[in-house]
Amino acid sequence: MRNNQMVIGICGLIGSGKDTIADYLINEHNFQKISxxxxxxxxxxxxxxxxxxxxxxxxxxxxxxxxxxxxxxxxxxxxxxxxxxxxxxxxxxxxxxxxxxxxxxxxxxxx
Structure with a gap:
């Protein structure tokens, strides 16, 4: 992980939409998903x-x-x-x- 990268942590219960939010960030803003x-x-x-x-x-x-x-x-x-x-x-x-x-x-x- 390079120092100039933005890191966003998403937490929540099972089925609360963590993957949905991550997919949005990936598709709309070219984020990378790491778990x-x-x-x-x-x-x-x-x-x-x-x-x-x-x-x-x-x-x-x-x-x-x-x-x-x-x-x-x-x-x-x-x-x-x-x-x-x-x-x-x-x-x-x-x-x-x-x-x-x-x-x-x-x-x-x-x-």
Missing amino acids: FADKLKDSVAAMFDWDRELLDGKTTESRAWREQVDTYWTNEIGREITPRLVLQLFGTECMRNGFYDGIWVSLTKKK
Whole structure:
């Protein structure tokens, strides 16, 4: 990321229109969309062999899938495991708390 670039952060609940606003800025003002969660979802998809697009949660179907118990990992670990739980635990407990608090910001800046 160059120092002369404008950075706009958009936050909100699921379905609140974050992607809609980002798409407007991209289409009307040539902004570039970078998400903190991209690297997290890429990593989890590769490690757990889950569909990357489903992890995005951009559709009703994918949001429902993220809440479904994964039978393999639930049996393997011995506790109820969902893709959403893995995203939360890997993103926060493993990487942010266990490795470096600013990991997701640093990975985004490096992009």
